[in-house]
Amino acid sequence: MLDPLTGRIDRKLLCRNCFNDYLRILRFSGPRFGRVKARTPPEGIWFSYSENNSILFTQIGNLWPCPSCQEFYENLYKTVTHYSQRHPEIANKPNERITVDIDGKTIKVLKTAQGYLICSCGFVAENDKHLAKHYINSHKETV
Numbered sequence: 001m002l003d004p005l006t007g008r009i010d011r012k013l014l015c016r017n018c019f020n021d022y023l024r025i026l027r028f029s030g031p032r033f034g035r036v037k038a039r040t041p042p043e044g045i046w047f048s049y050s051e052n053n054s055i056l057f058t059q060i061g062n063l064w065p066c067p068s069c070q071e072f073y074e075n076l077y078k079t080v081t082h083y084s085q086r087h088p089e090i091a092n093k094p095n096e097r098i099t100v101d102i103d104g105k106t107i108k109v110l111k112t113a114q115g116y117l118i119c120s121c122g123f124v125a126e127n128d129k130h131l132a133k134h135y136i137n138s139h140k141e142t143v
Contacts, residue, residue: 033110052094
């Protein structure tokens with residue numbers, strides 16, 4: 001399980017099947033867009049501050065940067081605590097549903113407080129161009 005104090009996964013607490021299930025749960029624990037949850041990059045973890053907002057924390061090397069001010073911490077627990085205390089205006093900002101125009105077609109997406117756009121398939125894009133490229137390559141039949 002994920003130890004919030006060290007930011008590491010301790011395999012000793014779970015059997016092999018439960019450990020694999022736990023990693024899969026962490027990988028798909030992002031914000032919901034309908035029935036689909038946002039996917040997480042291999043070095044990242046979604047953290048929900050409430051039901052309607054989620055923040056993506058990404059590990060760089062063995063350090064966790066704050067998504068807002070780029071201060072670095074040795075573990076995820078300190079980063080999450082810092083973020084909620086120092087940046088409550090962003091941590092408490094709810095995700096919003098917006099429409100994006102891709103090749104003349106309007107697409108509904110979910111936008112997080114960090115600016116990530118979430119496609120209806122769970123893909124997380126950094127900006128409009130990244131989302132458009134994904135949508136054209138992965139959802140050709142709907143464009």
